[in-house]
Amino acid sequence: MKKIGILGSTGSIGTQTLDIVRENQELKVTALAVDSNIELLERQVREFLPNLVCVYREEKAIQFRDRIKDLPVKVVTGMEGLIACATESEADTQVTAMVGMIGIQPTIEAIHAGKNIALANKETLVTAGHIIMPLVKEKGVTLLPVDSEHSAIFQSLNGEDKKKAHKILLTASGGPFRGMKLSELHDKQPKDALKHPNWAMGQKITIDSATMVNKGLEVMEAAWLFDMSLDAIQVVVHPQSIIHSMVEYVDGSIIAQLGVPDMKLPIQYALFYPTRKPLLQGERVDFFKLRQLTFEAPDLDTFFGLRLAYEAGHLGGSMPTVYNAANEWAVAEFLKGHIEFLMIPTLIEKAMQQHKLINNPSLKEILNTEQETYDFVRGFTESVL
């Protein structure tokens, strides 16, 4: 029996993780954490009966306790509650599927508590890779990527000598605006940006796909996960999202992982690694229906958020936090209809330009940088609107 906690259980990754738990008797859920969606959480708690539940927003936590008072489930709240879930004593693996930088602290605490991590929260490594990776090594826990691209890279490195990896080819669908130029993007609305061609995902990541900032975060994440230099990570636009990523070795041989665009595959792979289990109800790639896979170079002039990610990654230190925080704030404002689409990468650029780099930042400095970046982009936006 494998016992897991899910931090972010009502999101896209969280609900798909629970689908897998439902299909596998060997999995048991011991902790669930959510931001505020207590309607869905109640159904999850009644079905999976975890030991511990965190509702991050306090007023929702109070309502939730009332909803499930017939059950022997403890309800906690706030960052303290989130950390309690992340370190819940029975769990051996934590699926970190919350959106945003809120995931960093609970992930660090989970590693300290000896939990293996199924990582679905990009921000953790992007902003705190220099803290997380040495800690993973020190504590001897396993950190497995859940993102489809990083899972593909991990699978393509499986059984190989990592030192012989020459280049990572990180594939990108290109999002709904692939092929468009800057002049076509400025009036794009949330409803346009939310139409992802291949993947059904949460709102934040879908907007990040449209700007290609998502790919930028993935490049920085891959550098930490696989100990590769940023320049050895090449983004390849591949609109069909069938090749999930590739690794090129020193001999020119390329190993790739392919599959239908279905997050259940990398989630299940991370939960059962190194065992592959049949994916129930999963579709399979049919090459005769597919007929072609295409490839193109990313347009870094139009999708300049991706170019900025390489810059932030090269600068390192606190700069990736600025990149990420500016994006996080901008996407939320764009979704509310407050700013234009192209303001997202513009705000990232402005925030990076004004930031005074901190090398090797502590967790406190990372969280301060996040807050300062929020304040800056809010002020900047108010000044131009």
Place this chain on the structure above:
Amino acid sequence: MKKIGILGSTGSIGTQTLDIVRENQELKVTALAVDSNIELLERQVREFLPNLVCVYREEKAIQFRDRIKDLPVKVVTGMEGLIACATESEADTQVTAMVGMIGIQPTIEAIHAGKNIALANKETLVTAGHIIMPLVKEKGVTLLPVDSEHSAIFQSLNGEDKKKAHKILLTASGGPFRGMKLSELHDKQPKDALKHPNWAMGQKITIDSATMVNKGLEVMEAAWLFDMSLDAIQVVVHPQSIIHSMVEYVDGSIIAQLGVPDMKLPIQYALFYPTRKPLLQGERVDFFKLRQLTFEAPDLDTFFGLRLAYEAGHLGGSMPTVYNAANEWAVAEFLKGHIEFLMIPTLIEKAMQQHKLINNPSLKEILNTEQETYDFVRGFTESVL
């Protein structure tokens, strides 16, 4: 220092193997065997100074001894000589790159002598897989595929639990006549069939690509090498020859190996496995130049030699020998301009129809079946011409 023998050193695989030896100080050639090309062999012997050389044709062996009498190299001949090369005492690996069923006996003797095998002779496993595979296990030697497709499958299985492999996707370029119908094929000449779109290979295998009999042999070979049922091996026509083959696992995940069409890559991989070494002078895949990879189902009505391979493989026993021998004879006659292109698969079909199956044939029975098949197809051809 790794010491290798090359059986078939003047052919396409043999000369490319020597290119790799030339670039790698850690490799030494201790034995070379050829059929009759003593001009090229002389240059090879003077450059690589092996201990032992076999010239299969006796009259050529006599001429060859005279050519290199200034060198301390022993020259042997015939099947006895070929076996002496295959078991040469210093070699730890034999590259079996001769064309045709002549490779079986030396390969068996090499395994008996404890040599590892870098297998580039398809006929060995197609006709005698039931003898070779248990022998490899018994003697504890390593059998590594050199064929690009089988090397790709091997690389895609690397680090994985083989029992979780669900399907092999064996790619095929489709050859120079891809997309044509039977009516377009009957008047094809050797010069047409020898124009392979992607690969520079020997004449026999190039004709086998045009008929897709090569893919049929590869399907049977893969079944032995990877212990998979024929029905779990699917041929996927992929005209660009960039994906060299794939393995689909029980979870729907597919691992693929890609590279430019260059046999040096799988040869070097087999010689240095499990170490990947930089491929000097090797080209690399450029996805932005490539732009697309396409896939289609094989046309088993037109390329019915491929359909017959599945039939021969399912029947097993001596039938794959009939398939292979009929093809070997027919290709030689086609290259001489004696028979039409479509007579190649037709002769295979006729030979299979008249053959009385021997289950679990001994090496003697395999070689008898080969001779009987040659006699039958010769007689049949004479009766219809």
